[in-house]
Amino acid sequence: MKGLRKALCALAMSSIAIFQVHAEEKVINVGTLSWEDLTPITGVTKKVLEDSGYTVKVTSFSEWGIAYAALGKGDIQILASQIDYVAQDYWNKNKRKLEKISPVSHGLYQGIAVPKYVPIDSLEQLNDNADKFGGKIIGIEPGSGLMSDASRAVSDYGLKLQLVEGSTVAMTAALKSAIDRKEWVAVTIWDPSWMSQKFEMKYLQDPKGVFPPPQGYYWIGKKGFSEENPRAREVLAGIYLPLAAITAMNAEVKDGKTMDQAVADWTAKNADLLKRWENIKSY
The missing domain is CATH 3.40.190.10 (Periplasmic binding protein-like II)
Known part of the structure; x- marks a missing residue:
């Protein structure tokens, strides 16, 4: 039993x-x-x-x-x-x-970047070259975390460039067009993205730490x-x-x-x- x-x-x-x-x-x-x-x-x-x-x-x-x-x-x-x-x-x-x-x-990172052929390395250098960038930073969709941080960067660095709201598609088209012509362009961008493989880009240094770490x-x-x-x-x-x-x-x-x-x-x-x-x- x-x-x-x-x-x-x-x-x-x-x-x-x-x-x-x-x-x-x-x-x-x-x-x-x-x-x-x-x-x-x-x-x-x-x-x-x-x-x-x-x-x-x-x-x-x-x-x-x-x-x-x-x-x-x-x-x-x-x-x-x-x-x-x-x-x-x-x-x-x-x-x-x-x-x-x-x-x-x-590893997600977001920031403002320029093509590698553009001879500046920091957000602090944007104002001195505003005319070469057409007075604009090309952004993406309004309301995104990246655009919120970019807007804060414009304020904290006292940038004279306008942060242009738009779309990822429009930003990508503007970036490709500028690179094809070897023109100066500043864009809001992130990793991971196919753009980091397609285009030779560099993030502008952010000494004030506006953009979050990876x-x-x-x-x-x-x-x-x-x-x-x-x-x-x-x-x-x-x-x-x-x-x-x-x-x-x-x-x-x-x-x-x-x-x-x-x-x-x-x-x-x-x-x-x-x-x-x-x-x-x-x-």
């Missing part, structure tokens, strides 16, 4: 463990923004989660506020974000409802995600995508591939790395 009780207890514990595994085998709702640093991170993570037995649904948002609101409400479960600087305000506002899961990349990317989740999804959390914790890989995938997209194709090719070339990421403890 005693042996039977032990056997039944062991069976019960085994059944609970099996139930927990099966209970977690479900859809993971992932949020992202359609930006060239976040889409490769999301795409590669989706592939790893799917290889680990999950069904992954991805929802794309237009800006941080909407994405963080959706995460806080539970409309999505996880989101890759730079919470130290770029999205710090959104993180601070919502962090009581959220949790930091794991780092997934590092930033990390984290998977963040709705509070309780790790406790409810321990195996998924372990999978996420194993993923780390170097900045060079993000840049390379975006360069392939610029050359004509879709992002899905670029992600598929990168994951195929790095199958051994993905296997190591997927080699997690079983629950």
Whole structure:
């Protein structure tokens, strides 16, 4: 009888463990923004989660506020974000409802840059050469963290150049046109970006420290995600995508591939790395 009780207890514990595994085998709702640093991170993570037995649904948002609101409400479960600087305000506002899961990349940098042939090296030198730049710094979409920092740089350095709001597409076109003609141009730019591979650029030194230092990317989740999804959390914790890989995938997209194709090719070339990421403890 005693042996039977032990056997039944062991069976019960085994059944609970099996139930927990099966209970977690479900859809993971992932949020992202359609930006060239976040889409490769999301795409590669989706592939790893799917290889680990999950069904992954991805929802794309237009800006941080909407994405963080959706995460806080539970409309999505996880989101890759730079919470130290770029999205710090959104993180601070919502962090009581959220949790930091794991780092997934590092090295995002944003600033004002010029082509390498332009013989200045610092933001402090812009005013002395304002006419050569047409009195303008070519910016991107208004409301972005980069444009907010660039506006603060204009103020803190007392720059006489106008920060021009626009779009990434318009900025890229202006940059290419100027480089083709070997003209002077100052733009708001960032890494990781295909532009850092395509064009020979240099960031202007920022002695006042207006622009943040290189930033990390984290998977963040709705509070309780790790406790409810321990195996998924372990999978996420194993993923780390170097900045060079993000840049390379975006360069392939610029050359004509879709992002899905670029992600598929990168994951195929790095199958051994993905296997190591997927080699997690079983629950």
